[in-house]
Amino acid sequence: xxxEFEYLLLTAAxxxxxxxxxxxxxxEIESATGRGCSIGALYTTLDRLETKGLLKTWMxxxxxxxxxxxxxxxxxxxxxxxxxxxxxxxxxxxxQGVAWERP
Amino acid sequence: MNICVEILARLLEPDExxxxxxxxxxxxxxxxxxxxxxxxxxxxxxxxxxxxxxxLLAMVGVICxxxxxVAAGVVSPVLLNVRTYLRVGSPYSSGLTCGEEVSLFLTxxxxxxFWSWTSGFVLAxxxxxxxxxxxxxxxxxEAALLTAVxxxxxxxxxxxxxxxxxxxxxxxxxxxxxxxxxxxxxxxxTILAWPTAYLLLMAKLWVGQAVPPVGVPNTxxxxxxxxxxxxxxEFRG
Numbered sequence: 001x002x003x004e005f006e007y008l009l010l011t012a013a014x015x016x017x018x019x020x021x022x023x024x025x026x027x028e029i030e031s032a033t034g035r036g037c038s039i040g041a042l043y044t045t046l047d048r049l050e051t052k053g054l055l056k057t058w059m060x061x062x063x064x065x066x067x068x069x070x071x072x073x074x075x076x077x078x079x080x081x082x083x084x085x086x087x088x089x090x091x092x093x094x095x096q097g098v099a100w101e102r103p
Numbered sequence: 104m105n106i107c108v109e110i111l112a113r114l115l116e117p118d119e120x121x122x123x124x125x126x127x128x129x130x131x132x133x134x135x136x137x138x139x140x141x142x143x144x145x146x147x148x149x150x151x152x153x154x155x156x157x158x159l160l161a162m163v164g165v166i167c168x169x170x171x172x173v174a175a176g177v178v179s180p181v182l183l184n185v186r187t188y189l190r191v192g193s194p195y196s197s198g199l200t201c202g203e204e205v206s207l208f209l210t211x212x213x214x215x216x217f218w219s220w221t222s223g224f225v226l227a228x229x230x231x232x233x234x235x236x237x238x239x240x241x242x243x244x245e246a247a248l249l250t251a252v253x254x255x256x257x258x259x260x261x262x263x264x265x266x267x268x269x270x271x272x273x274x275x276x277x278x279x280x281x282x283x284x285x286x287x288x289x290x291x292x293t294i295l296a297w298p299t300a301y302l303l304l305m306a307k308l309w310v311g312q313a314v315p316p317v318g319v320p321n322t323x324x325x326x327x328x329x330x331x332x333x334x335x336x337e338f339r340g
Contacts, residue, residue: 023126039123040143044151059118062125069125072118 002087006054008033009045010084013055013074021060021071022046046074054080108137114145158226166222173218177211180204180267198270207263214256221249225301246302253299261288 002010012028013020022042029037049055060071076084108127112120123144127137153159180197187195197204265288272280 022122023129026126027130038143039126039140040147043119043123043144044147059122065129066125067128069121069128070118071125072122 002083005045007087010076010080014076020074054083108141111141161226170219173215177215197267198274199266203266210259210263214260217253217256221299250299250303264288
């Protein structure tokens with residue numbers, strides 16, 4: 001079972017598709033959750049998910065806006081899609097019949 | 104502050120360093136925020152190295168005792184001098200000249216410096232290997248240079264290690280000779296030199312392999328970036 005942050009990262013990477021890389025994923029998570037995403041958490045989680053075979057990463061091209069430094073590109077694998085779907089379905093199932101309204 | 108960030112980022116793997124600094128540039132994170140971000144990642148990476156019991160065992164069981172022994176050898180004459188000076192108002196008379204005392208101290212300090220660095224580097228290599236980040240080795244030329252320096256320092260240390268005992272023998276007019284034999288002294292320093300042997304062996308084993316040694320350009324012999332090889336599944340790391 002995925003952790004919350006692992007799910008967020010996989011979802012952000014899947015949403016970004018071909019444009020998924022470190023800074024873009026970080027921005028996506030920050031704008032979706034409204035809270036900060038540290039580079040430390042992002043890169044260690046990327047490594048962990050890659051070790052589990054849920055995504056793959058490679059070094060992309062360097063761009064001037066990045067000071068000539070390459071991006072770490074990310075692609076969600078089929079196994080990653082399965083794991084994210086399982087997490088999402090579990091959240092949906094457990095949320096059925098629960099109305100999260102402010103008291 | 105940006106210089107501090109660059110320096111701190113050197114503790115990361117070359118590819119990761121480039122990606123992280125690029126991300127920071129793209130998101131316009133500068134100053135203290137950038138420093139905090141990089142420090143957080145460096146801390147996580149360093150802590151991950153110590154999760155493995157083998158690395159801890161090597162540190163506590165092998166490297167620490169050896170370095171403490173060398174450190175004690177370097178610091179104890181200085182402490183003895185200070186203590187004697189504080190008690191009787193004059194330095195400890197070891198029978199050595201001032202030049203000999205200084206040479207002995209400097210050789211010990213240089214030995215300590217090289218052995219500490221080499222031991223730390225080898226420990227990091229072992230930890231990375233354990234963590235499957237791929238072996239990180241010195242380029243053969245650098246490994247050979249480091250070995251040559253350590254051999255010279257070791258030879259000097261073995262030779263100079265006999266000076267204090269020789270001074271005692273001189274002071275006793277030859278009646279007492281506490282000097283440990285060459286095999287004894289050589290054995291101790293040979294044991295201490297094991298990280299160098301490891302580095303040389305690793306450098307030799309990985310000659311011609313597609314593994315980027317530390318301190319050399321991040322490309323293979325044809326000039327193809329390792330990152331590109333990695334993307335095409337041709338990179339062995």
